[in-house]
Amino acid sequence: MKEIKAFIKPFKVMDVFHHLKDAGFPNLTVSKAEGTGTLKSDETEISTEFSITNTEVAKIEVVCNDSDEEKIVSIINEQARTGDRGDGIIYVSDVQKVYKIKNGRKSDI
Template structure:
């Protein structure tokens, strides 16, 4: 399994989520975040919480089967990009296993069509 973490501009998130959902990626986590880096968004301001200059970002996280990862990355890239600099970044990591909280059952044994929210 693979974990994808994508940091996306807030104005592109809805389009990314809709495109992922249309292609069968139904389970994902979305979090509001602040980021700091080489690119400063127009209107970036000092964060009241962290005392750094920040740009608003949305962190999207999803886990999928190995063979689905490139498709998800392509969807995020295509729907998350803008003509402006600083569109974000995508991280891809291996997931050794996942377990249901309800019963401790491993999800490793399920195939690509398995829905982790069941």
């Protein structure tokens, strides 16, 4: 199994979500996050909502079968891309085990 984490511009979340859902991947987690990227500017300000930067990003997390990794990454890449600086980044990690909290049993997704 794989865990895919994508940090994207918040206004692109719905595009990514709808395309993932239409492709058969409706289960994901979306979180509000903050990011600095390469932080080349000294003008970054402390925000009242974010503790470090004023650059909001959305984090999308998906756990999937190994065989679905490329499809999901491709959808996120296509739908989150604006062509502007700071479009985001995608990380893919191995998932060793999954347990259902309801019954404590090991599970396949």
